[in-house]
Amino acid sequence: MSQIDTDTSNDINKDGFIDHIAYEAEVRQQIEDWKHPNQSLLSKALATISLSIEKAGDTVMSAPQFGDTLKEATEKSLTTLSEAASWTLDVSSVIESYQNDSDIAAEATVKKLEDIQNLPIAIVDKQVKLFKSKYVAMTSAQGVTTGIIGWAGIPADIVALISTNLRAIGEYATYFGFDMSDKGERMFAISLLAIATSASADERQAALNDTLSIIREPEKMAFNKINEEIMSRVLRQTATKVATNLVKTKAAQLIPAVGAVVAGGVNANYTASVCEAAHQCYRERFLHRKVA
Numbered sequence: 632m633s634q635i636d637t638d639t640s641n642d643i644n645k646d647g648f649i650d651h652i653a654y655e656a657e658v659r660q661q662i663e664d665w666k667h668p669n670q671s672l673l674s675k676a677l678a679t680i681s682l683s684i685e686k687a688g689d690t691v692m693s694a695p696q697f698g699d700t701l702k703e704a705t706e707k708s709l710t711t712l713s714e715a716a717s718w719t720l721d722v723s724s725v726i727e728s729y730q731n732d733s734d735i736a737a738e739a740t741v742k743k744l745e746d747i748q749n750l751p752i753a754i755v756d757k758q759v760k761l762f763k764s765k766y767v768a769m770t771s772a773q774g775v776t777t778g779i780i781g782w783a784g785i786p787a788d789i790v791a792l793i794s795t796n797l798r799a800i801g802e803y804a805t806y807f808g809f810d811m812s813d814k815g816e817r818m819f820a821i822s823l824l825a826i827a828t829s830a831s832a833d834e835r836q837a838a839l840n841d842t843l844s845i846i847r848e849p850e851k852m853a854f855n856k857i858n859e860e861i862m863s864r865v866l867r868q869t870a871t872k873v874a875t876n877l878v879k880t881k882a883a884q885l886i887p888a889v890g891a892v893v894a895g896g897v898n899a900n901y902t903a904s905v906c907e908a909a910h911q912c913y914r915e916r917f918l919h920r921k922v923a
Contacts, residue, residue, distance in 0.1 A: 649734075651751040658752055658914055665911045666839065701786050701878060706870035708790045709821060710863075720805045728758060728806075747808030748920055755917065758806050763906040766799040770898040789877055792898055796824060796905045803909040807917045818865050823912060825869050827904035828876040838872075842912065877901065 722744050729741040734754055741747055747755065773791050800820040801811050809816055822842040829835035880897045 649751070649753045651753055654751070654753045655918070658756070659918065662911050662915050662918075665907065698875075698878075701789070702871050702874040704786050705789060705793065705874040706867055708793055709866050709870050709873075720802055720811070722805065722810075725805050729754075732758070744805070744808055744810060747806070748917065752914065752917060755807055756914075759803055759910065762799060762802055763903060763910070766795060766906055767899050767902045770795050770902040771896075773898060785878060788898070789874065792877070792901065793824065793873065796827075796902055797821070799902065799906055800824075800909045803906070803913050807913040808920075809913065809916070820909075821869055822865060823905060823908045825872050826908045827901055828873045839908075843915075 726741050804811055825838040829838050
């Protein structure tokens, strides 16, 4: 899937100072461009999987017990990760990172997570600009390693891929000032996985609408009051969608000699999509919260 160009270097003048008003306006446009891309181009990008690969994926998922086992393992992994702290960051390290940023004025010093919302979005973007390349490199290496194994490596690869991508989402969220210890915030983070896994333009739009509806009116949404039934439903739906769509793209791992290469490529593309979704969605929430 093609990614939105988030280069806003044109908003930095010759003296190195950022025009924050122009920068924020450009960010808002980038968010809209990401949410509403050219549908024909998006459809072509999402249709890169050949019919033979899709059939191979269907075969893998329909194999006795394999498909159900994979979906069950994915759901269990998501449930465990949604309750664990392993994919969340040490908030103190995030605060320290901002405190060491020379572009932050003394009067805007970050002492707690909530203080981040008082910063210009350009400062936050600078902090997160290398996240995508970091996580793409990580998951690509994971995919190559498990791809060598072939069929048997798919479940472990998907679980590792989900785990690393949730870590990436958690890092974006925390740097944008959102508290990942909140159960509702973790549910929002998990829902982002479905956007990147979508197999068609329509499916992607539906997943995006579902995710954005969670925070359509954030000032009225009591995330910490989300009950276990809602959480379980989101986990089941996301796990099924992620497992089913990812395994179809990963079916090429079963092809001799190219499995490892395809596995790494699938992981890299998926992670790039997850990181872009996290970046744009948390950008939007960050800006919405500043004016709420």
